[in-house]
Amino acid sequence: VQSLADRAFGEFGRVHVLCNNAGVAVHGSLDSASHRDWEWVLGVNLWGVIHGIEAFVPRMIAQKEPGHIVNTASMAGLIASQGLGVYNTSKYAVVGLSETLQKDLRPHNIGVSVLCPMGVSTNIRTSERNRPVDLQNPSGPE
Secondary structure: OOHHHHHHHHHHHHEEEEEEEEEEEEOOOHHHOOHHHHHHHHHHHHHHHHHHHHHHHHHHHHHHOOHHHHHHHOOOHOOOOOOOOHHHHHHHHHHHHHHHHHHHHHOOOOEEEEEOOOOOOOHHHHHHHHHHHHHOOOOOOO
């Protein structure tokens, strides 16, 4: 993400809009979620947003111009669903982060919105195909 920020600021000089959008999900009850499930989902859904903030926001503040950040959460970040506890937790965290960031950046004239879509046709149901090998669950008991 840092190299993306370097390239964006290098090519355009300024960045006024930042969209942090990523999502993966595991299905199942919280009591059956593995540590690797938590690491993977939080690593993408929450830390992806955090990495975007770390890479872009300090420079957006430094340019002293109005800007806006859009972080994608989900309706699952507002309303819990059975069988999606790890995903729900990650998206609730993005909502809380966004609400706090909005207050922090208001003095810098940078707005923050959190997008909470529901029922969008994406490939998130098959996101397991993108799970890194080191975060995959072993076939046997852990």
